[in-house]
Amino acid sequence: MRKQALVIGSGPSGLMAADRLSAAGISVTIAEAKPSAGRKFLMAGKSGLNLTKDETFETFQQAYWGRQSLLTPILGTFQSKDVTAWADGLGAETFVGSTKRVFPKVMKASPLLRSWLARLSDQGVTLRTRWRWAGGDGRTFAFETPEGTQELCPDVTILALGGASWPRLGSDGAWTAWFAGQKIPLAPFTPCNVAVRIDWSSHMSTQFGKPLKSVTFLTNARRVRGEAVISAKGLEGSGIYEITRDLRQNKDLKIDLLPDWSLNKIITALNKPKGKDSQSTFWRKALKLGPEKQSLLHEFARPLPKDAEELAKLIKNLPVLHEGLRPIEEAISTGGGVSFDALDETLMIKSMPGVFCVGEMLDWEAPTGGYLISAALATGRWAGTKAIEYLQHQTH
Numbered sequence: 001m002r003k004q005a006l007v008i009g010s011g012p013s014g015l016m017a018a019d020r021l022s023a024a025g026i027s028v029t030i031a032e033a034k035p036s037a038g039r040k041f042l043m044a045g046k047s048g049l050n051l052t053k054d055e056t057f058e059t060f061q062q063a064y065w066g067r068q069s070l071l072t073p074i075l076g077t078f079q080s081k082d083v084t085a086w087a088d089g090l091g092a093e094t095f096v097g098s099t100k101r102v103f104p105k106v107m108k109a110s111p112l113l114r115s116w117l118a119r120l121s122d123q124g125v126t127l128r129t130r131w132r133w134a135g136g137d138g139r140t141f142a143f144e145t146p147e148g149t150q151e152l153c154p155d156v157t158i159l160a161l162g163g164a165s166w167p168r169l170g171s172d173g174a175w176t177a178w179f180a181g182q183k184i185p186l187a188p189f190t191p192c193n194v195a196v197r198i199d200w201s202s203h204m205s206t207q208f209g210k211p212l213k214s215v216t217f218l219t220n221a222r223r224v225r226g227e228a229v230i231s232a233k234g235l236e237g238s239g240i241y242e243i244t245r246d247l248r249q250n251k252d253l254k255i256d257l258l259p260d261w262s263l264n265k266i267i268t269a270l271n272k273p274k275g276k277d278s279q280s281t282f283w284r285k286a287l288k289l290g291p292e293k294q295s296l297l298h299e300f301a302r303p304l305p306k307d308a309e310e311l312a313k314l315i316k317n318l319p320v321l322h323e324g325l326r327p328i329e330e331a332i333s334t335g336g337g338v339s340f341d342a343l344d345e346t347l348m349i350k351s352m353p354g355v356f357c358v359g360e361m362l363d364w365e366a367p368t369g370g371y372l373i374s375a376a377l378a379t380g381r382w383a384g385t386k387a388i389e390y391l392q393h394q395t396h
């Protein structure tokens with residue numbers, strides 16, 4: 001009789017595990033709580049679907065925080081070139097953007113997801129939607145479904161339940177209650193890749209939606225060159241996302257508005273005759289300081305000093321008065337989840353033979369840049385492969 005595999009969760013990590021298992025001839029059922037598959041993956045497609053980053057593996061793997069020693073070998077088996085080849089294989093031709101981020105040419109997820117689901121269906125995978133996993137003992141798994149409670153008793157199970165951000169897309173973190181009940185070690189969820197909350201004065205509303213380009217964010221730990229968007233909620237965007245981990249530990253945030261200019265160069269420019277220009281025109285001409293940067297200066301440092309050196313120091317080191325990070329529900333991803341201490345190197349739960357965990361539900365985190373989907377795919381593929389090996393051992 002064919003071996004039965006159960007995959008719970010239809011994000012990229014679960015689909016990759018299902019792909020691997022079904023390609024090996026194993027009968028796979030995917031159970032998904034939502035009415036359709038891969039909702040967060042589709043949402044990621046709304047911003048272009050950054051699948052991975054075209055950089056050396058040495059650089060790539062350094063983007064991941066958490067238990068790197070366990071994650072790195074897994075990432076090594078499915079590197080960025082493999083992600084690109086996988087997308088290509090599903091008909092989603094990719095391109096490398098200016099920041100080395102890799103996207104499908106169509107800049108959305110739906111065609112890729114459609115062709116992936118078609119492939120899985122061809123490989124005999126059964127997708128059960130509106131099946132919410134509601135517990136069990138690790139051998140039997142119970143689901144709330146429109147037809148009432150259903151139970152499955154598979155030979156192997158892959159849990160691919162996601163993190164706890166954007167809960168309306170399905171990944172609500174509710175699964176942690178079952179893990180806690182089974183005494184499986186968990187790290188608390190934390191918001192990752194999330195905006196910084198700023199209660200702006202009314203003057204700032206004209207700047208909402210404007211990009212803040214070529215700045216450096218200074219935290220207690222690091223200087224990060226990047227970009228952000230000024231929004232009604234605060235500051236968001238890749239430069240901010242990259243420092244959310246630092247800000248969780250220490251709130252201090254400063255911005256260097258002109259990172260390519262030395263202090264002396266700014267002082268010299270500020271001391272030039274202003275002529276008939278207004279202050280803002282003069283700053284724009286002499287310093288190339290656009291309206292969004294000038295607005296931030298006024299917002300955080302009003303009244304501004306008259307002295308050129310004092311003003312230059314502020315431009316290089318502007319303190320950002322913020323209220324901390326926006327809530328986890330708004331984060332692109334979450335840190336925390338199933339501790340690697342709970343798992344062996346195959347990603348199987350040590351205390352629960354035959355049950356594996358993959359994707360964002362594991363306790364690692366990374367900035368945006370394609371690292372999130374890449375790790376979801378790599379861990380899903382790894383656990384799928386290891387589950388096949390586990391089944392082979394069981395048979396012999």
Ligand SMILES: Cc1cc2nc3c(=O)[nH]c(=O)nc-3n(C[C@H](O)[C@H](O)[C@H](O)COP(=O)(O)OP(=O)(O)OC[C@H]3O[C@@H](n4cnc5c(N)ncnc54)[C@H](O)[C@@H]3O)c2cc1C
Nearest residue numbers: 009011012013033044050133162170171359360370372373
């Ligand atoms: C707005 C946005 C933009 C993003 N953009 C990018 C990007 O461009 N690049 C990138 O790398 N990453 C991006 N991400 C992050 C990326 O989408 C996730 O990291 C990735 O989807 C995680 O994959 P996963 O398979 O681990 O979990 P998920 O994709 O979260 O899938 C988990 C699945 O499990 C299901 N589930 C949960 N609990 C149950 C249960 N009890 N029973 C049954 N099913 C259950 C959920 O419904 C869900 O379908 C973005 C995220 C957001 C929110």
